[in-house]
Amino acid sequence: MPRLTQADLQAYLDEALSPAEMAAIEAELRKQPELLKQLAAINARRDAGVHSVGEIWRRQRLSCPSREQLGSYVLGALDGGMAEYVEFHLQKIGCRLCLANLEDLRRQQQENSETVKTRRTKYFQSTAGHLRRKKS
Amino acid sequence: MTAPRDADSLLVERIRRGEGEAWDDLIARYEGRLLAFVESRLGRRGPSEDIVQESFVGFLNSLPNYDGRRPLESYLFSICAYKLTDHLRREGRRPAVPISSASDTSGDWQVSDSARRASSIARSSERKQLEEKAIEGALREQIDRWREKAEWTKLMCAELLFVRGWANKDVAEQLSITEQQVANYKFDFIARLRTLIKRQDLSEEVFPELYADG
Numbered sequence: 485m486p487r488l489t490q491a492d493l494q495a496y497l498d499e500a501l502s503p504a505e506m507a508a509i510e511a512e513l514r515k516q517p518e519l520l521k522q523l524a525a526i527n528a529r530r531d532a533g534v535h536s537v538g539e540i541w542r543r544q545r546l547s548c549p550s551r552e553q554l555g556s557y558v559l560g561a562l563d564g565g566m567a568e569y570v571e572f573h574l575q576k577i578g579c580r581l582c583l584a585n586l587e588d589l590r591r592q593q594q595e596n597s598e599t600v601k602t603r604r605t606k607y608f609q610s611t612a613g614h615l616r617r618k619k620s
Numbered sequence: 621m622t623a624p625r626d627a628d629s630l631l632v633e634r635i636r637r638g639e640g641e642a643w644d645d646l647i648a649r650y651e652g653r654l655l656a657f658v659e660s661r662l663g664r665r666g667p668s669e670d671i672v673q674e675s676f677v678g679f680l681n682s683l684p685n686y687d688g689r690r691p692l693e694s695y696l697f698s699i700c701a702y703k704l705t706d707h708l709r710r711e712g713r714r715p716a717v718p719i720s721s722a723s724d725t726s727g728d729w730q731v732s733d734s735a736r737r738a739s740s741i742a743r744s745s746e747r748k749q750l751e752e753k754a755i756e757g758a759l760r761e762q763i764d765r766w767r768e769k770a771e772w773t774k775l776m777c778a779e780l781l782f783v784r785g786w787a788n789k790d791v792a793e794q795l796s797i798t799e800q801q802v803a804n805y806k807f808d809f810i811a812r813l814r815t816l817i818k819r820q821d822l823s824e825e826v827f828p829e830l831y832a833d834g
Binding site: 489490491492497498499500502503506510513520523524527533534535536537538540541542543544545546547565566568569572573576577580581583584585587588591592600603604606607608610611612614615 | 635638640643644647648651652653654655656657660661669672673676677680681691693694697701704705713714715717745747748751752755756759760763770772775776779780782783784785786794813825826827828829830
């Protein structure tokens with residue numbers, strides 16, 4: 485894999501890389517504290533409104549497969565070219581949001597429905613109070 | 621990405637009206653992917669669920685400011701990323717990064733000699749959104765065209781160059797094509813974007829990487 489790029493650091497700030505790459509960058513940051521300056525410089529550039537094509541591409545998810553396509557990928561139902569691209573997007577681009585969707589789709593096939601129901605009920609009960617406040 | 625935006629817009633409208641059933645639907649639709657997102661970094665289920673919960677509260681609190689044109693999934697992920705980052709900082713796993721290095725004179729942010737100091741081109745947020753929207757449109761059009769023609773190598777090439785920031789040589793090696801092919805794809809892609817920038821009267825200064833070689 486190529487060395488750490490500016491685009492990697494941009495994605496790091498947005499929690500947008502795969503967990504393994506995020507951890508690798510954190511290890512580099514501990515070894516090379518001067519990288520922090522580069523991260524701060526990226527923030528400054530963003531503040532000033534300098535655009536990066538890659539940041540726009542990633543932020544707007546311009547090439548991310550849809551959730552349905554990821555579902556087909558899990559089932560092995562995508563055609564050759566598209567399947568190869570999805571694999572590339574997940575593994576080489578390390579798209580964190582697509583990786584999360586993929587993991588969720590895989591878990592849906594394995595997780596106990598009672599566990600999921602309990603978790604969702606907990607989320608609802610702990611947050612619905614904020615919903616009611618918005619209503620009043 | 622094709623997002624079910626209409627369904628999401630209706631859902632958000634109902635949540636804005638305080639409908640509990642709609643809120644339940646949103647949780648059911650998105651909690652799994654948010655949990656997977658957080659847990660992949662934390663590796664622990666309990667704290668991960670807490671962060672997802674905080675993200676849902678954050679979403680409800682920010683609802684008055686939510687721009688419905690933005691995909692709901694991306695918005696929820698961005699809130700979740702923010703909460704996760706905060707958690708990782710508190711755990712000491714993630715370093716605190718200054719929000720701005722405007723006072724830093726190292727000039728590291730400069731992409732090329734043609735790029736000016738960021739502060740000299742500061743302008744309105746409306747202008748920035750307009751610029752981003754224009755580039756987004758051009759990129760989307762190009763990506764859709766590659767997909768329709770099944771030109772996957774060109775898509776992968778551009779994505780490695782611009783999203784990952786890889787050098788031509790590394791891209792060529794990864795995709796088993798020549799460096800000359802990478803250079804040609806890159807040239808065509810940049811030329812198209814430059815044309816659009818010119819046609820829309822956008823400032824070259826705010827897209828330094830597209831003019832780095834010129």
